[in-house]
Amino acid sequence: MKKSFFLFAIVLLTCFTLILPIHAKLNIYFLDVGQGDASIITSPTGKVVLIDSGPSKNLILEHLDNLKIGHIDLVIASHAHADHITGMDEIIAKYQPRAFVDPGIAHTTKTYERMINALIENDVNYYEGTSRKITLGNIELTILPPAEPLISQSELNNNSTVVRLDYKNFSCLYTGDIEKERERELCSRVDSLLDVDILKVPHHGSSSSSTPTFIKTVNPDIAIISCGEENSYDHPHDEALALYYNLDIDIYRTDQHGTILVQTDGSDYTIQTETDAPRAPPVKIEETKKDVSSEYKYAASKKSKVFHYIDCSSVKNISPENLILFKTREEAIASGRRPCKRCNP
Ligand SMILES: [Zn+2]
Ligand SMILES: [Zn+2]
Numbered sequence: 001m002k003k004s005f006f007l008f009a010i011v012l013l014t015c016f017t018l019i020l021p022i023h024a025k026l027n028i029y030f031l032d033v034g035q036g037d038a039s040i041i042t043s044p045t046g047k048v049v050l051i052d053s054g055p056s057k058n059l060i061l062e063h064l065d066n067l068k069i070g071h072i073d074l075v076i077a078s079h080a081h082a083d084h085i086t087g088m089d090e091i092i093a094k095y096q097p098r099a100f101v102d103p104g105i106a107h108t109t110k111t112y113e114r115m116i117n118a119l120i121e122n123d124v125n126y127y128e129g130t131s132r133k134i135t136l137g138n139i140e141l142t143i144l145p146p147a148e149p150l151i152s153q154s155e156l157n158n159n160s161t162v163v164r165l166d167y168k169n170f171s172c173l174y175t176g177d178i179e180k181e182r183e184r185e186l187c188s189r190v191d192s193l194l195d196v197d198i199l200k201v202p203h204h205g206s207s208s209s210s211t212p213t214f215i216k217t218v219n220p221d222i223a224i225i226s227c228g229e230e231n232s233y234d235h236p237h238d239e240a241l242a243l244y245y246n247l248d249i250d251i252y253r254t255d256q257h258g259t260i261l262v263q264t265d266g267s268d269y270t271i272q273t274e275t276d277a278p279r280a281p282p283v284k285i286e287e288t289k290k291d292v293s294s295e296y297k298y299a300a301s302k303k304s305k306v307f308h309y310i311d312c313s314s315v316k317n318i319s320p321e322n323l324i325l326f327k328t329r330e331e332a333i334a335s336g337r338r339p340c341k342r343c344n345p
Contacts, residue, residue, distance in 0.1 A: 051075075216247070
């Protein structure tokens with residue numbers, strides 16, 4: 001009797017194992033789109049959310065293809081700047097999302113116009129980014145309240161749609177390009193909703209954002225910075241980086257790590273990055289400093305087509321594992337790189 005019950009239990013268990021999806025996990029991709037923001041969320045029940053599309057149509061469409069995204073349930077545009085919504089028109093036409101959320105603040109650019117036209121032409125349900133909760137399968141997205149009245153300073157950035165994602169005990173906060181004024185507002189109005197595991201750092205790590213109060217209120221384990229290598233804004237700024245470092249918050253950057261994948265079962269999470277892949281032996285910064293003056297005069301990042309004088313300010317932004325050094329200018333040119341416009345090597 002006992003034995004047959006045991007057998008029955010095994011059969012039952014096997015059935016359940018087969019029925020349950022093997023990878024019942026939430027995946028959050030912070031896509032490497034250069035200087036901009038784009039993130040894809042795929043839920044354990046197959047729901048797909050896109051938050052921002054970055055600065056390049058081709059790049060975002062390529063990412064979606066590579067990830068084999070077949071449909072998108074919800075698109076959120078944090079705000080109307082081109083580094084967040086380029087290619088939205090084509091994404092809307094191709095994936096026909098069920099719903100679309102943005103802050104409802106118009107912009108005068110063609111990119112913005114094309115996005116709005118695509119929403120109309122494809123009959124997508126439009127929701128303004130006012131306080132609301134969106135439940136998609138077993139994940140929940142909370143749109144945090146806009147400022148009232150809207151903030152007039154850096155209007156588009158500050159009034160970005162801010163989204164909190166929850167899955168069981170895991171949480172993540174998307175902040176678009178909000179700046180100090182909006183951070184202050186959020187801290188005073190909804191501070192209890194800000195405390196999360198992972199923060200998408202506001203405004204590409206600019207010093208216009210990331211106030212100490214905001215970071216302490218959000219209190220993340222991990223800070224994700226989405227920015228382009230050697231971007232013209234010099235994002236992320238040292239002041240902002242220092243605040244996260246000093247609070248022992250781990251920083252991941254798309255300019256250094258490539259696309260960053262956070263995977264969670266709702267209690268634990270893991271982080272994988274594109275640069276985890278096998279690569280050439282790293283050159284240690286400490287070592288390079290020693291022989292810099294005598295031997296190496298030029299430097300470049302493995303991921304860039306530009307080379308610099310070793311003391312160019314851009315070099316300090318190159319992560320040790322991506323740093324390549326050259327003794328002569330000829331060597332640097334021979335590597336297929338062109339001189340930096342700033343330091344003119
Ligand atoms: Zn931006
Ligand atoms: Zn912006």
